[in-house]
Amino acid sequence: MSKDNFTSKLGIVAATAGSAIGLGNLWGFPYKAGTNGGGTFVIIYILCALFIGLPVMLAEFVVGREGRGGPVGAVENLTNSKKSPFVLGGYMAVLTSFLVLSFYSVIAGWAIHYLVTGLTNGFSGVANIDTAKYFEVSSNNLGMQLVYQDIFIFLTATIVIFGIKNGIERLSKIMMPLLFIIILILVGYNMTLPGFKDSLSFLFAPKSIPADKTFFEILTSALGQAFFSLSLGMGAIITYARAVSDDMNINTISIQVIVCDLIVALLAGLATFPIIFSYGMSTGGGVGLAFIALPVGFKSMPFGYVFGNLFFFLLIIAALTSSISLLENSLTFIIEKMKFNRKMATIVLSALLMAFATLSQLGFNYSSSLLSFTGGETFLDQLDKLTMNYFIPIVALITTLLVGYRLDESIVRKQINNDKISNIFIPYVKYVVPVLIGIVLLSGVIG
Numbered sequence: 001m002s003k004d005n006f007t008s009k010l011g012i013v014a015a016t017a018g019s020a021i022g023l024g025n026l027w028g029f030p031y032k033a034g035t036n037g038g039g040t041f042v043i044i045y046i047l048c049a050l051f052i053g054l055p056v057m058l059a060e061f062v063v064g065r066e067g068r069g070g071p072v073g074a075v076e077n078l079t080n081s082k083k084s085p086f087v088l089g090g091y092m093a094v095l096t097s098f099l100v101l102s103f104y105s106v107i108a109g110w111a112i113h114y115l116v117t118g119l120t121n122g123f124s125g126v127a128n129i130d131t132a133k134y135f136e137v138s139s140n141n142l143g144m145q146l147v148y149q150d151i152f153i154f155l156t157a158t159i160v161i162f163g164i165k166n167g168i169e170r171l172s173k174i175m176m177p178l179l180f181i182i183i184l185i186l187v188g189y190n191m192t193l194p195g196f197k198d199s200l201s202f203l204f205a206p207k208s209i210p211a212d213k214t215f216f217e218i219l220t221s222a223l224g225q226a227f228f229s230l231s232l233g234m235g236a237i238i239t240y241a242r243a244v245s246d247d248m249n250i251n252t253i254s255i256q257v258i259v260c261d262l263i264v265a266l267l268a269g270l271a272t273f274p275i276i277f278s279y280g281m282s283t284g285g286g287v288g289l290a291f292i293a294l295p296v297g298f299k300s301m302p303f304g305y306v307f308g309n310l311f312f313f314l315l316i317i318a319a320l321t322s323s324i325s326l327l328e329n330s331l332t333f334i335i336e337k338m339k340f341n342r343k344m345a346t347i348v349l350s351a352l353l354m355a356f357a358t359l360s361q362l363g364f365n366y367s368s369s370l371l372s373f374t375g376g377e378t379f380l381d382q383l384d385k386l387t388m389n390y391f392i393p394i395v396a397l398i399t400t401l402l403v404g405y406r407l408d409e410s411i412v413r414k415q416i417n418n419d420k421i422s423n424i425f426i427p428y429v430k431y432v433v434p435v436l437i438g439i440v441l442l443s444g445v446i447g
């Protein structure tokens, strides 16, 4: 265990922020804000991250550091049982992280494709109005996308085989700040665009609900996106927390990670929407929104070739620091349960992932056929909804119930290690958070 421990406070913050900041912020947030009509979604999203995300993250830190195991192992250790409903939540977390990683790899594959296109100057021949078409044609190119997807899974597996300390810390510490700077530069450029003001009011003014959505759908989508973006509800924080030493302050770590994650998501919105508004594109561009808008921005800005390629390179790195955390989850499970060694477990899991991710790819090519169960939506869309709107909130709910009702209060207090915060956290995680998550889950069913 000791060789896997995080060596410093900066290490754990960087790794957790690396897990949190990823495609969820740069791809997911703008796309969901766009299809959900902007302001109302964004405001609910921010509230969800702060008032539900923060306590759930703390709860996951408590479970992981006290239980010293992965999402299943930690809960088994804490409840002294292998079959309690809490343990079931752990299994669900592992399944969810596998499903999420499968479609995550598809989207990360798009990012690799965009980097390759950018480096070979492939965007110069694509007119601004045609970036949507370009995205459609390239995401439908099955053979090519399978290669990029599998390259991504291969990279993830390679990093994971080298372990927490070597792989993750080093990568996160350097690359995340760099990504932040590039986004800031793009936002700075966007401020000069005519659509900047419109995008501010689109993103931050509460708006009427778009005609094809209900308020309930927006609520569910905002909470799911907040959990996803913060790496919650899949046991990822539990898995990292098992390697966090007892003298580290999980309260400040959680707050720092949430603030960074929120800032990056909002900046991603400001990197995307001014381009959308300035060039008359549709805010409801859907799953490809960032991939449609950003190349237009980079093409028009000074030194866009450099910034654009650097951006997609760093996006891939951000996706990797998230995917390693997703893989680490299922991996810890397989190692704990099936006694595989780390290398073997990684290889087996990656092969399974490559196979399963192919289903999402097929969905783009044959979306009208077998893989579309809800009519019209691609397989990827359906996986995204199933995991974010249902599985993830259910796991988060189970975790809060575990911490609120099953764990001894003294254990929670020891972990939080601050009386004032414990006095608020304990009743809040007992009586408020589960009710809030329950309401959103129910509203998802109604909506």
Ligand code: PHE
Pocket: 019, 020, 021, 022, 023, 024, 025, 228, 229, 230, 231, 232, 234, 236, 322, 323, 325, 326
């Ligand atoms: N939070 C990551 C993102 O925003 C996704 C993720 C979820 C990573 C859960 C790890 C665990 O892209």
